[in-house]
Each structure stands twice: as structure tokens, then as C-alpha cells.
Amino acid sequence: MRPLISIPGGDLRWRDPNKPARLLPRRAAPAATLLLMGLSVVGCEGGDGGNKPSPEDWDGDGLTNEEEAYLGSNPEAADTDHDGYDDGLEVESNTDPLDGFDHPYAGGWPIADCRHDLEGTGTTPGQVAPQFSLMDQHGDGVRLHDFCDRVVVIASAAEWCQPCQVEATQLKIWYDKHKDAGLMVITLLGEDINHQSPSLEDLQAWSAGFGATHPVLQDTSFSVTQTYVIDNTLPSTHIIGRGGVVLEAGLMTITEDMVLDALAL
Ligand SMILES: [Ca+2]
Ligand SMILES: [Ca+2]
Numbered sequence: 001m002r003p004l005i006s007i008p009g010g011d012l013r014w015r016d017p018n019k020p021a022r023l024l025p026r027r028a029a030p031a032a033t034l035l036l037m038g039l040s041v042v043g044c045e046g047g048d049g050g051n052k053p054s055p056e057d058w059d060g061d062g063l064t065n066e067e068e069a070y071l072g073s074n075p076e077a078a079d080t081d082h083d084g085y086d087d088g089l090e091v092e093s094n095t096d097p098l099d100g101f102d103h104p105y106a107g108g109w110p111i112a113d114c115r116h117d118l119e120g121t122g123t124t125p126g127q128v129a130p131q132f133s134l135m136d137q138h139g140d141g142v143r144l145h146d147f148c149d150r151v152v153v154i155a156s157a158a159e160w161c162q163p164c165q166v167e168a169t170q171l172k173i174w175y176d177k178h179k180d181a182g183l184m185v186i187t188l189l190g191e192d193i194n195h196q197s198p199s200l201e202d203l204q205a206w207s208a209g210f211g212a213t214h215p216v217l218q219d220t221s222f223s224v225t226q227t228y229v230i231d232n233t234l235p236s237t238h239i240i241g242r243g244g245v246v247l248e249a250g251l252m253t254i255t256e257d258m259v260l261d262a263l264a265l
């Protein structure tokens with residue numbers, strides 16, 4: 001069995017890995033602080049205020065006026081930072097109600113509060129995987145560290161890579177089966193069928209084609225993939241343990257047993 005396909009051009013076509021990632025979070029989320037204060041979200045929905053306004057919660061966003069005073073959010077506006085998500089939902093989702101670039105994912109993936117505690121050290125086993133932020137099939141910027149409480153399987157792929165498509169079918173099955181046990185799968189799509197940067201439509205086509213509900217990210221010029229891959233081949237798969245610690249990097253093949261081991265199931 002020969003699952004390998006060389007990435008045309010190798011390192012020469014890859015982007016400078018030192019180039020800053022896009023859409024990095026600008027501000028820490030206040031959820032943990034709220035919990036420390038003994039405050040909690042009353043319950044809320046996205047959009048224009050899912051709760052009824054009351055004397056304690058003027059704008060009906062699920063946060064009391066007192067909580068909003070502490071957070072610095074607007075007690076008279078349900079969506080202080082105008083990102084489409086109410087203040088209460090943002091706090092509940094561990095995102096920042098004062099930062100319009102930081103909000104819950106349209107894809108619905110949970111964001112863990114530990115995301116602010118991780119500091120990347122490297123991509124070899126035993127190190128903490130560095131943060132990255134790449135566009136997903138919904139147009140959101142998805143950050144690796146948001147899934148710090150999960151086992152994350154990162155699969156580097158390209159539309160022209162037949163073995164990657166075989167792997168994608170497996171990953172969809174494993175994600176559906178084990179996501180409730182703490183598994184996250186991330187596809188890093190590096191190139192379209194013509195060896196160009198994948199478009200938003202390509203990300204959508206990949207996720208729809210495999211029925212994948214996990215993040216499919218635009219890894220233009222394999223910029224993040226390159227930080228993991230040693231031998232410039234696809235598929236290349238990496239397993240990140242809970243807490244962001246790299247367990248495996250640059251795998252040519254991955255089995256369900258390896259996923260189960262990482263999940264300690
Ligand atoms: Ca409120
Ligand atoms: Ca508010």
C-alpha cells in the first residue's frame with residue numbers, strides 16, 4: 001500500500017511560516033472571571049435578545065445589569081460588539097462580548113475556557129502545539145487552542161490527493177462516533193484540484209462531499225501543515241492530546257485504535 005503523494009514543489013512553494021496567522025483573538029474572554037465572581041448566565045439565545053427584558057436584565061441578553069457593569073458590556077444592548085451574538089451567549093460560549101472578532105462558531109463547535117492558558121512550544125511529540133487561526137467552511141476563523149480540552153486529530157489534505165479522500169471518509173465516521181467522548185477533527189485543506197489555494201466554496205464542497213461536520217480549514221500554501229510535516233507528503237495526520245500536547249506528528253496513516261488510545265477509551 002502506497003498512501004503517499006508528494007506535494008508538488010515542496011518547500012519552495014510554501015509560505016513563510018513566520019507570517020502571522022489571521023484572525024487571532026484580541027482579548028481574553030471574561031467567562032472564567034464571571035464564574036470566579038459567582039455570577040452565571042441566566043440563559044439566552046443568539047440574535048436580538050432571547051430573554052425578556054426585565055428590571056434586572058434591561059436588554060434581555062441573559063446577563064444581569066450588575067454582571068454587565070462588571071464586564072463592561074452595554075446593559076441596554078443585547079449584542080454590545082455587533083458580531084451577531086448576544087452578550088449572554090458569548091459569555092456562556094467562552095467568547096468575548098466586547099470583541100467583535102471573537103464569537104461562537106457558526107459551525108457550533110464548543111470553545112473551551114482553557115484556550116487562554118495554552119502557550120505553544122512546538123510540533124514534535126511532547127511539545128504544546130502552537131496556536132493557528134484559519135478560515136473554515138462557514139467563513140469563521142477557527143483557532144486550534146479553542147479545542148484545548150479535546151483530543152484533536154489534524155488531517156492535512158488537498159483536493160487532488162486521492163488517499164486524503166479515503167482518509168476523510170474514515171475521519172467523518174470516527175468524529176461522529178467519538179465527538180461526545182471528546183474528539184475533534186480538523187481538516188487542513190492546502191490546495192484545490194488545480195493546486196491553487198482552496199476557496200470558501202472548496203471548503204464547503206469538501207465538507208459537504210464527505211458529510212463532514214468538523215472544521216475544514218483553508219491552509220493556503222500548506223502554511224500550517226508545513227510546521228508539522230517532515231517529509232512533504234500527503235496525507236499527513238497529527239494527533240494533539242488534551243491540553244494541546246502533541247502526541248503524534250506527520251503520520252502517514254491513522255487507525256481508530258490510535259484515536260481511542262489518545263482519548264483513553
Ligand atoms: Ca443584560
Ligand atoms: Ca448587553
Ligand SMILES: [Ca+2]
Nearest residue numbers: 079081083085
Ligand atoms: Ca456579541
Ligand SMILES: [Ca+2]
Nearest residue numbers: 096097099102
Ligand atoms: Ca464577541
